Amino acid sequence: MAKIVNREEMAQGTIILNEIIASRISRKAKPGQFVILQADETGERIPLTMADTNPEKGTITIIYMVIGKSTARFKDLKVGDEYFALIGPLGKPTHVENVGKVVCVGGGTGIAVLHPITRALKAAGNEVTTILGSRSYDLLIMEEQMKAASDNFHICTDDGSQGHHGFVTDVLKDVLEKEEIDLVVAIGPIPMMKFCSLITKEKNVKTLVSLNPIMVDGTGMCGCCRVTVGNDTKFACVDGPEFDAHKVDFDELGKRLASYLDDEKQSLEAYEKANKQ
Incomplete structure:
Protein backbone atom coordinates (compact mmCIF):
# COMPACT_ATOMS: atom_id res chain seq x y z
CA MET A 1 0.00 0.00 0.00
CA ALA A 2 1.32 3.45 -0.94
CA LYS A 3 -1.54 5.61 0.30
CA ILE A 4 -1.25 9.40 0.37
CA VAL A 5 -1.92 10.66 3.91
CA ASN A 6 -0.96 14.30 3.42
CA ARG A 7 -0.87 16.52 0.37
CA GLU A 8 0.26 20.13 0.05
CA GLU A 9 0.59 22.51 -2.88
CA MET A 10 3.66 24.72 -2.81
CA ALA A 11 5.13 27.47 -4.98
CA GLN A 12 1.77 28.66 -6.34
CA GLY A 13 0.63 25.11 -7.02
CA THR A 14 3.54 24.24 -9.31
CA ILE A 15 5.21 21.98 -6.73
CA ILE A 16 3.38 19.24 -4.85
CA LEU A 17 4.21 17.50 -1.56
CA ASN A 18 2.92 14.00 -0.85
CA GLU A 19 3.38 12.14 2.42
CA ILE A 20 2.95 8.45 1.63
CA ILE A 21 2.57 5.34 3.76
CA ALA A 22 5.70 3.24 3.16
CA SER A 23 6.69 1.73 6.49
CA ARG A 24 9.54 -0.52 5.33
CA ILE A 25 11.08 2.18 3.13
CA SER A 26 10.82 4.76 5.92
CA ARG A 27 12.81 2.47 8.25
CA LYS A 28 15.56 1.66 5.75
CA ALA A 29 15.96 4.90 3.77
CA LYS A 30 18.98 7.12 4.31
CA PRO A 31 19.67 10.72 3.17
CA GLY A 32 20.31 10.95 -0.57
CA GLN A 33 18.37 7.85 -1.57
CA PHE A 34 15.35 7.87 -3.87
CA VAL A 35 12.20 5.95 -4.74
CA ILE A 36 10.43 5.23 -8.03
CA LEU A 37 6.69 5.85 -8.21
CA GLN A 38 4.01 5.00 -10.73
CA ALA A 39 0.54 6.58 -10.61
CA ASP A 40 -1.24 3.77 -12.48
CA GLU A 41 -0.38 0.65 -14.46
CA THR A 42 0.02 2.59 -17.74
CA GLY A 43 1.96 5.47 -16.19
CA GLU A 44 5.63 6.34 -16.43
CA ARG A 45 8.01 5.34 -13.64
CA ILE A 46 9.23 8.54 -11.98
CA PRO A 47 12.35 8.67 -9.74
CA LEU A 48 12.08 11.08 -6.80
CA THR A 49 14.56 11.57 -3.99
CA MET A 50 12.90 11.54 -0.59
CA ALA A 51 12.54 14.92 1.13
CA ASP A 52 11.84 13.33 4.50
CA THR A 53 11.14 10.05 6.26
CA ASN A 54 9.20 9.31 9.44
CA PRO A 55 9.80 5.76 10.70
CA GLU A 56 7.48 6.34 13.68
CA LYS A 57 4.55 7.12 11.38
CA GLY A 58 5.79 4.76 8.67
CA THR A 59 5.76 7.46 6.00
CA ILE A 60 8.03 9.06 3.44
CA THR A 61 7.67 12.52 1.89
CA ILE A 62 8.29 13.28 -1.77
CA ILE A 63 8.15 16.66 -3.49
CA TYR A 64 7.86 17.11 -7.25
CA MET A 65 7.21 19.71 -9.93
CA VAL A 66 4.54 19.18 -12.57
CA ILE A 67 6.36 19.10 -15.92
CA GLY A 68 4.67 16.38 -17.97
CA LYS A 69 1.76 13.96 -18.16
CA SER A 70 3.05 11.61 -15.48
CA THR A 71 3.62 14.29 -12.85
CA ALA A 72 0.27 15.87 -13.81
CA ARG A 73 -1.30 12.50 -13.06
CA PHE A 74 0.52 12.51 -9.72
CA LYS A 75 -0.99 15.93 -8.99
CA ASP A 76 -4.50 14.55 -9.54
CA LEU A 77 -4.03 12.07 -6.70
CA LYS A 78 -5.70 13.18 -3.47
CA VAL A 79 -5.37 12.24 0.20
CA GLY A 80 -6.58 8.65 0.51
CA ASP A 81 -5.55 7.70 -3.03
CA GLU A 82 -2.79 5.16 -3.60
CA TYR A 83 0.13 5.05 -6.00
CA PHE A 84 0.04 1.97 -8.23
CA ALA A 85 3.70 1.22 -7.50
CA LEU A 86 6.37 2.44 -5.10
CA ILE A 87 9.89 0.97 -5.09
CA GLY A 88 12.81 1.87 -2.84
CA PRO A 89 14.99 2.89 -1.24
CA LEU A 90 17.27 3.04 -4.28
CA GLY A 91 20.69 4.50 -4.97
CA LYS A 92 23.67 5.01 -2.71
CA PRO A 93 23.08 7.09 0.42
CA THR A 94 25.07 10.24 1.09
CA HIS A 95 28.25 9.63 3.06
CA VAL A 96 27.79 11.73 6.19
CA GLU A 97 30.61 12.56 8.61
CA ASN A 98 31.96 15.53 10.52
CA VAL A 99 34.28 17.27 8.07
CA GLY A 100 34.08 20.77 9.57
CA ALA A 258 16.65 18.90 -22.91
CA SER A 259 15.91 16.49 -25.77
CA TYR A 260 12.77 15.38 -23.92
CA LEU A 261 11.36 18.84 -23.09
CA ASP A 262 9.14 19.14 -26.17
CA ASP A 263 7.74 15.65 -25.61
CA GLU A 264 6.99 16.45 -21.97
CA LYS A 265 5.24 19.69 -22.94
CA GLN A 266 3.14 18.00 -25.62
CA SER A 267 2.14 15.12 -23.34
CA LEU A 268 1.11 17.56 -20.60
CA GLU A 269 -0.96 19.65 -23.01
CA ALA A 270 -2.68 16.53 -24.37
CA TYR A 271 -3.40 15.25 -20.86
CA GLU A 272 -4.84 18.58 -19.70
CA LYS A 273 -6.97 18.87 -22.84
CA ALA A 274 -8.35 15.35 -22.41
CA ASN A 275 -9.23 15.97 -18.78
CA LYS A 276 -11.07 19.21 -19.53
CA GLN A 277 -13.53 17.47 -21.81
Whole structure:
Protein backbone atom coordinates (compact mmCIF):
# COMPACT_ATOMS: atom_id res chain seq x y z
CA MET A 1 0.00 0.00 0.00
CA ALA A 2 1.32 3.45 -0.94
CA LYS A 3 -1.54 5.61 0.30
CA ILE A 4 -1.25 9.40 0.37
CA VAL A 5 -1.92 10.66 3.91
CA ASN A 6 -0.96 14.30 3.42
CA ARG A 7 -0.87 16.52 0.37
CA GLU A 8 0.26 20.13 0.05
CA GLU A 9 0.59 22.51 -2.88
CA MET A 10 3.66 24.72 -2.81
CA ALA A 11 5.13 27.47 -4.98
CA GLN A 12 1.77 28.66 -6.34
CA GLY A 13 0.63 25.11 -7.02
CA THR A 14 3.54 24.24 -9.31
CA ILE A 15 5.21 21.98 -6.73
CA ILE A 16 3.38 19.24 -4.85
CA LEU A 17 4.21 17.50 -1.56
CA ASN A 18 2.92 14.00 -0.85
CA GLU A 19 3.38 12.14 2.42
CA ILE A 20 2.95 8.45 1.63
CA ILE A 21 2.57 5.34 3.76
CA ALA A 22 5.70 3.24 3.16
CA SER A 23 6.69 1.73 6.49
CA ARG A 24 9.54 -0.52 5.33
CA ILE A 25 11.08 2.18 3.13
CA SER A 26 10.82 4.76 5.92
CA ARG A 27 12.81 2.47 8.25
CA LYS A 28 15.56 1.66 5.75
CA ALA A 29 15.96 4.90 3.77
CA LYS A 30 18.98 7.12 4.31
CA PRO A 31 19.67 10.72 3.17
CA GLY A 32 20.31 10.95 -0.57
CA GLN A 33 18.37 7.85 -1.57
CA PHE A 34 15.35 7.87 -3.87
CA VAL A 35 12.20 5.95 -4.74
CA ILE A 36 10.43 5.23 -8.03
CA LEU A 37 6.69 5.85 -8.21
CA GLN A 38 4.01 5.00 -10.73
CA ALA A 39 0.54 6.58 -10.61
CA ASP A 40 -1.24 3.77 -12.48
CA GLU A 41 -0.38 0.65 -14.46
CA THR A 42 0.02 2.59 -17.74
CA GLY A 43 1.96 5.47 -16.19
CA GLU A 44 5.63 6.34 -16.43
CA ARG A 45 8.01 5.34 -13.64
CA ILE A 46 9.23 8.54 -11.98
CA PRO A 47 12.35 8.67 -9.74
CA LEU A 48 12.08 11.08 -6.80
CA THR A 49 14.56 11.57 -3.99
CA MET A 50 12.90 11.54 -0.59
CA ALA A 51 12.54 14.92 1.13
CA ASP A 52 11.84 13.33 4.50
CA THR A 53 11.14 10.05 6.26
CA ASN A 54 9.20 9.31 9.44
CA PRO A 55 9.80 5.76 10.70
CA GLU A 56 7.48 6.34 13.68
CA LYS A 57 4.55 7.12 11.38
CA GLY A 58 5.79 4.76 8.67
CA THR A 59 5.76 7.46 6.00
CA ILE A 60 8.03 9.06 3.44
CA THR A 61 7.67 12.52 1.89
CA ILE A 62 8.29 13.28 -1.77
CA ILE A 63 8.15 16.66 -3.49
CA TYR A 64 7.86 17.11 -7.25
CA MET A 65 7.21 19.71 -9.93
CA VAL A 66 4.54 19.18 -12.57
CA ILE A 67 6.36 19.10 -15.92
CA GLY A 68 4.67 16.38 -17.97
CA LYS A 69 1.76 13.96 -18.16
CA SER A 70 3.05 11.61 -15.48
CA THR A 71 3.62 14.29 -12.85
CA ALA A 72 0.27 15.87 -13.81
CA ARG A 73 -1.30 12.50 -13.06
CA PHE A 74 0.52 12.51 -9.72
CA LYS A 75 -0.99 15.93 -8.99
CA ASP A 76 -4.50 14.55 -9.54
CA LEU A 77 -4.03 12.07 -6.70
CA LYS A 78 -5.70 13.18 -3.47
CA VAL A 79 -5.37 12.24 0.20
CA GLY A 80 -6.58 8.65 0.51
CA ASP A 81 -5.55 7.70 -3.03
CA GLU A 82 -2.79 5.16 -3.60
CA TYR A 83 0.13 5.05 -6.00
CA PHE A 84 0.04 1.97 -8.23
CA ALA A 85 3.70 1.22 -7.50
CA LEU A 86 6.37 2.44 -5.10
CA ILE A 87 9.89 0.97 -5.09
CA GLY A 88 12.81 1.87 -2.84
CA PRO A 89 14.99 2.89 -1.24
CA LEU A 90 17.27 3.04 -4.28
CA GLY A 91 20.69 4.50 -4.97
CA LYS A 92 23.67 5.01 -2.71
CA PRO A 93 23.08 7.09 0.42
CA THR A 94 25.07 10.24 1.09
CA HIS A 95 28.25 9.63 3.06
CA VAL A 96 27.79 11.73 6.19
CA GLU A 97 30.61 12.56 8.61
CA ASN A 98 31.96 15.53 10.52
CA VAL A 99 34.28 17.27 8.07
CA GLY A 100 34.08 20.77 9.57
CA LYS A 101 32.43 23.58 7.64
CA VAL A 102 29.89 22.64 4.98
CA VAL A 103 27.93 24.75 2.51
CA CYS A 104 24.65 23.34 1.18
CA VAL A 105 23.29 25.02 -1.95
CA GLY A 106 19.78 24.30 -3.21
CA GLY A 107 17.48 25.50 -5.96
CA GLY A 108 13.97 24.56 -7.08
CA THR A 109 12.85 21.07 -6.09
CA GLY A 110 16.50 20.31 -5.41
CA ILE A 111 15.88 21.92 -2.02
CA ALA A 112 13.69 18.94 -1.12
CA VAL A 113 16.53 16.55 -2.00
CA LEU A 114 18.98 18.68 -0.02
CA HIS A 115 16.87 18.76 3.16
CA PRO A 116 17.65 15.33 4.70
CA ILE A 117 21.31 15.64 3.68
CA THR A 118 21.65 19.05 5.33
CA ARG A 119 19.93 17.82 8.47
CA ALA A 120 22.22 14.77 8.66
CA LEU A 121 25.36 16.87 8.14
CA LYS A 122 24.37 19.20 10.97
CA ALA A 123 23.52 16.25 13.24
CA ALA A 124 27.01 14.87 12.56
CA GLY A 125 28.50 18.02 14.08
CA ASN A 126 29.29 20.09 10.99
CA GLU A 127 28.84 23.85 10.86
CA VAL A 128 26.31 24.15 8.05
CA THR A 129 25.76 27.21 5.88
CA THR A 130 22.74 26.91 3.61
CA ILE A 131 22.12 28.95 0.47
CA LEU A 132 18.71 28.60 -1.20
CA GLY A 133 17.64 30.13 -4.49
CA SER A 134 14.44 30.64 -6.47
CA ARG A 135 13.14 32.91 -9.20
CA SER A 136 10.96 34.73 -6.66
CA TYR A 137 10.23 34.35 -2.95
CA ASP A 138 6.76 32.88 -3.51
CA LEU A 139 8.38 29.97 -5.38
CA LEU A 140 10.79 29.07 -2.58
CA ILE A 141 10.07 25.81 -0.75
CA MET A 142 10.98 24.36 2.66
CA GLU A 143 12.42 27.60 4.05
CA GLU A 144 11.69 26.86 7.72
CA GLN A 145 12.83 23.23 7.54
CA MET A 146 16.12 24.21 5.91
CA LYS A 147 16.68 27.07 8.33
CA ALA A 148 16.23 24.67 11.26
CA ALA A 149 18.91 22.39 9.78
CA SER A 150 21.44 25.21 9.33
CA ASP A 151 23.80 27.32 11.40
CA ASN A 152 23.90 30.09 8.79
CA PHE A 153 21.12 30.69 6.29
CA HIS A 154 20.85 32.70 3.07
CA ILE A 155 18.04 33.22 0.55
CA CYS A 156 18.63 34.39 -3.02
CA THR A 157 15.91 35.46 -5.45
CA ASP A 158 16.31 36.38 -9.09
CA ASP A 159 13.84 39.27 -8.73
CA GLY A 160 15.04 40.52 -5.35
CA SER A 161 11.75 39.77 -3.60
CA GLN A 162 13.63 38.28 -0.62
CA GLY A 163 17.22 38.06 0.53
CA HIS A 164 20.07 38.54 -1.92
CA HIS A 165 19.00 39.95 -5.29
CA GLY A 166 20.79 37.53 -7.57
CA PHE A 167 21.97 33.95 -7.81
CA VAL A 168 23.12 31.40 -5.25
CA THR A 169 26.53 31.46 -6.90
CA ASP A 170 26.97 35.09 -5.80
CA VAL A 171 26.61 34.16 -2.14
CA LEU A 172 28.65 30.98 -2.58
CA LYS A 173 31.55 33.03 -3.95
CA ASP A 174 31.31 35.40 -1.00
CA VAL A 175 31.30 32.59 1.57
CA LEU A 176 34.29 30.89 -0.06
CA GLU A 177 36.22 34.17 -0.04
CA LYS A 178 35.61 34.72 3.67
CA GLU A 179 35.89 31.20 5.09
CA GLU A 180 37.77 27.94 4.71
CA ILE A 181 35.06 25.52 3.58
CA ASP A 182 35.60 21.77 3.73
CA LEU A 183 32.66 20.55 1.64
CA VAL A 184 29.99 21.94 -0.68
CA VAL A 185 26.80 20.07 -1.56
CA ALA A 186 24.86 21.58 -4.47
CA ILE A 187 21.51 20.22 -5.64
CA GLY A 188 19.16 21.86 -8.11
CA PRO A 189 18.88 22.71 -11.80
CA ILE A 190 21.79 21.55 -13.94
CA PRO A 191 23.08 25.08 -14.73
CA MET A 192 23.11 25.91 -11.01
CA MET A 193 25.07 22.78 -10.14
CA LYS A 194 27.46 23.35 -13.03
CA PHE A 195 28.35 26.90 -12.05
CA CYS A 196 28.63 26.04 -8.36
CA SER A 197 31.07 23.33 -9.41
CA LEU A 198 33.15 25.73 -11.50
CA ILE A 199 33.42 28.12 -8.55
CA THR A 200 34.43 25.47 -6.04
CA LYS A 201 36.89 23.86 -8.43
CA GLU A 202 38.87 27.12 -8.52
CA LYS A 203 39.05 27.00 -4.72
CA ASN A 204 39.81 23.26 -4.65
CA VAL A 205 36.81 22.58 -2.39
CA LYS A 206 35.29 19.10 -2.53
CA THR A 207 31.82 19.34 -4.04
CA LEU A 208 29.00 16.84 -4.35
CA VAL A 209 25.92 17.00 -6.57
CA SER A 210 22.82 14.79 -6.79
CA LEU A 211 21.69 13.97 -10.33
CA ASN A 212 18.18 13.06 -11.43
CA PRO A 213 18.32 11.96 -15.09
CA ILE A 214 15.71 9.90 -16.92
CA MET A 215 15.30 6.46 -15.32
CA VAL A 216 13.20 3.39 -16.11
CA ASP A 217 14.04 0.40 -13.92
CA GLY A 218 16.23 2.01 -11.26
CA THR A 219 18.50 -1.04 -11.01
CA GLY A 220 21.11 -0.32 -13.71
CA MET A 221 19.64 -2.56 -16.41
CA CYS A 222 18.22 -0.04 -18.90
CA GLY A 223 21.09 2.46 -19.03
CA CYS A 224 18.74 5.44 -19.46
CA CYS A 225 20.29 7.26 -16.50
CA ARG A 226 23.88 7.10 -17.73
CA VAL A 227 26.09 10.09 -17.04
CA THR A 228 29.72 10.76 -17.82
CA VAL A 229 31.79 11.18 -14.67
CA GLY A 230 35.46 11.72 -15.38
CA ASN A 231 36.32 9.27 -18.15
CA ASP A 232 33.72 6.74 -17.06
CA THR A 233 30.07 6.10 -17.81
CA LYS A 234 28.07 5.83 -14.60
CA PHE A 235 24.46 4.90 -13.95
CA ALA A 236 22.84 7.41 -11.61
CA CYS A 237 20.44 4.81 -10.22
CA VAL A 238 23.09 2.46 -8.85
CA ASP A 239 26.35 4.44 -8.88
CA GLY A 240 24.67 7.60 -7.62
CA PRO A 241 22.62 9.69 -7.53
CA GLU A 242 25.45 11.57 -5.82
CA PHE A 243 28.70 12.28 -7.67
CA ASP A 244 31.87 14.35 -7.50
CA ALA A 245 30.73 17.60 -9.12
CA HIS A 246 34.16 18.35 -10.56
CA LYS A 247 34.01 15.20 -12.70
CA VAL A 248 30.43 15.41 -14.02
CA ASP A 249 29.90 16.33 -17.68
CA PHE A 250 27.02 18.76 -17.06
CA ASP A 251 26.84 19.88 -20.70
CA GLU A 252 26.24 16.34 -21.94
CA LEU A 253 23.69 15.69 -19.20
CA GLY A 254 21.86 18.93 -19.94
CA LYS A 255 21.61 18.15 -23.65
CA ARG A 256 20.22 14.68 -22.99
CA LEU A 257 17.54 15.97 -20.64
CA ALA A 258 16.65 18.90 -22.91
CA SER A 259 15.91 16.49 -25.77
CA TYR A 260 12.77 15.38 -23.92
CA LEU A 261 11.36 18.84 -23.09
CA ASP A 262 9.14 19.14 -26.17
CA ASP A 263 7.74 15.65 -25.61
CA GLU A 264 6.99 16.45 -21.97
CA LYS A 265 5.24 19.69 -22.94
CA GLN A 266 3.14 18.00 -25.62
CA SER A 267 2.14 15.12 -23.34
CA LEU A 268 1.11 17.56 -20.60
CA GLU A 269 -0.96 19.65 -23.01
CA ALA A 270 -2.68 16.53 -24.37
CA TYR A 271 -3.40 15.25 -20.86
CA GLU A 272 -4.84 18.58 -19.70
CA LYS A 273 -6.97 18.87 -22.84
CA ALA A 274 -8.35 15.35 -22.41
CA ASN A 275 -9.23 15.97 -18.78
CA LYS A 276 -11.07 19.21 -19.53
CA GLN A 277 -13.53 17.47 -21.81
